[in-house]
Amino acid sequence: MRTTDFSQAPSIGQANAMFVGATNFTGPRAMIRLYTLWRPLVRRLKRTPGYRGHRVWYRFPYTLGTMAFFADRPAMLRFARSPEHATIMRWVMESGNAHGGFIRLHDAQPSGYASGAWRAEEQVMRSIEEFTPLPGEASGPAIPARRRGRALRKARAERDRLDAAAGGARGERLTSP
Secondary structure (H helix, E strand, O other), rough: OOOOOOOOOOOHHOEEEEEEEEEEOOOHHHHHHHHHHHHHHHHHHHOOOOOOEEEEEOOOOOOOEEEEOOOOOOHHHHOOOOOOOOOOHHHHHHHEEEEEEEEEEEEEEEEEEEEEHHHOOOOOOOOOOOOOOOOOOOOOOEEEOOOOHHHHHHHHHHHHHHHHOOOOOOOOOOOOO
């Protein structure tokens, strides 16, 4: 359900700023050296005011990436100024350590979606009825009902039960699926 209050979401869901980056390292030796620089960086990251969480991703053969989540952009930029971050970035830029890398900084939109226990308003599990409008649309199209698997079998059984109760003695379909 649409909301602007993410106070009950996990810490990553409360983040308003996100860092996404990756480095394509030159080989195993560079990745082993990275580990010795990475540990102090993560300690600092976790102690940074406004830190909300991070995830590491890997792409074969020598690419490591990070997604880090912060309460806001100033918290993210304060971390970027830390000595540990400066050390690792200088090392990455030295010849022989990496083939390339990228960094992207993202800001969260004020509204989004939350359901159930992670919803600050009434704690219900319910989907939205319409997709979010695209630019130029007054409203988004309706979201089709989920009709597959267990839900479809349950709907068919209920339909057959109602058909039988309505006079379909041999179980003929009186309604369409």
